[in-house]
Amino acid sequence: MTKTPDPFFFIQLSDPQFGCFEARGAAPGDGTFPETALYETAIAAANRLKPEFVVVTGDLVQDSDNEAQHSELMRISAQLDHNIPLYLTTGNCDVGNTPSAESLRIYREKFGNDNYSFDFHGSHFVVLNSSICLDPSEVPEEWDSLVDFVRSDLDAHSPTSKHTIMFMHHPLFADSADDPNKDIRYIPHERRSVLLRQLRKHGASGVFTGHWHENHYSSDGDMLMIISGPVGYPLGDDPSGLRIVKVYDDRIEHEYFGMDDLPNTVELKSAIGRASSTH
Template sequence: MAFFFVQMADPQFGMFAFFSGLTDEEVEERRSRQLFVRKAPKKITGFADESRLYTQAIEATNRMKPAFVAMCGDMVHDPSDQSQLDELFRITDMLDDDIPIYWVSGNHDVGDAPTPESLALYRERFGPDNFSFDHDGCHFAVINSSVCSNPVNVPNEWENIVQFLKDDLSRARADGCNNIILLVHHPWFLEDADEGDGYFVIPRDRRKVILDILHEHDASAVFAGHWHRNNYAEDGKLLMVVTGAVGYPLGDDPSGLRVVKVDGAAVTHQYYAMDDLPDSIEL
């Protein structure tokens, strides 16, 4: 049976304030690193913009009534700031009780190079970072892409992810699922599965390990965030979809969310700007 879910990424409470108050030179320096920050010369504090945007996203989701929400990481900008977390959870609580939300860990939630401590804290707050679930015959796997990005402090966690994904997808296919989708924070690649390494993608050697497992089990799509703008690429039949931010945009795409329709093995999707969110979705 066809269904749809809402994918969100990077509400990142605190990011508007973090990138405010920069001089023109500082803005240019960030842009040279592909961080296309806005000019906001006046320093602000708090997270009023993030609250407004995430509230819009949650209210529209309640109207659309998806099967679930996949929140693809960077829930807050600074995980040591309890006020950012409190605001995230206050607004999340407005989500209707019959719409589950699945948390996916981002680098701002667990660190660019996760440690045993940062992972333990994340798991306490959000639950497991590597898990899977099923909806109407479609299997969804979630893994911690920050560990895939840089496992130097937790090499065993990387080994665990590889084994988890192999076992999980084998079991899902053996159980007769009709589709496999991966939900992560980092894109595996932006243009081409063989492209070089960079801040916004998973390094090539570990990227290949994960892509090989996905291809072996005929996964149809990967949905990610992290780039704070939309991007679409393919590796054979596998779609690599990057979704713009609920919060601070780092490109031309406005803050928004994605609606993903799943009908058997077929996956279609559309990004909606926060000011143009639909009230209902036709399947």
């Protein structure tokens, strides 16, 4: 008899994007970053709530050449409890809207792999460099190797995993898999369809993204398509915040919290307490 995996939760942070307030004319102009207090609040919340892991879905900094922005990102990231793994995802601000061999080399030198996967409690998590999916025109071989990675990784891990969840910076679509191509808002059809085929084949539970700096929710069948608001500069009605994602045996629950409205605890219903469910 297969043991039911314990429920757990993780925290999604997106777009800390040090330097964005300044780029938008909303910084004090004294060299300090408004992003500092926001990211510190998010990391302090993680230390208090103790998620299984923290994932940052891209746009780590505004300007990948800016050493002060990078240093501040790393200084605060290092404040995360060392027992809590931190997984970084690359965004368009980190490698460009049209990534180049050089921008990818610099990112990988600083942060390591941009396409990788990991597992927790019987669920499988895949991190992708969605800037390559958006526009691989300068690095077509990178798209080929990304697809090879997704195919082989999901073939190897997904069949034995309770959930398969993907993290990327750009959403696959806004409201429907059939959404027409729309500039840099989400992945164009040509490559969206390739990724969706793999996600559908493996019954993925969700794709968690950022990029819009505001929340937006849709789905593809049973697969959640989540766009999360920013840790940093907000571009819509949603405040700077973070998302708590609860992973149960039979479902995913998630909720976005503004930095001024963070919970003190996260409650998970135990598997025993759900004995009368469909399992």
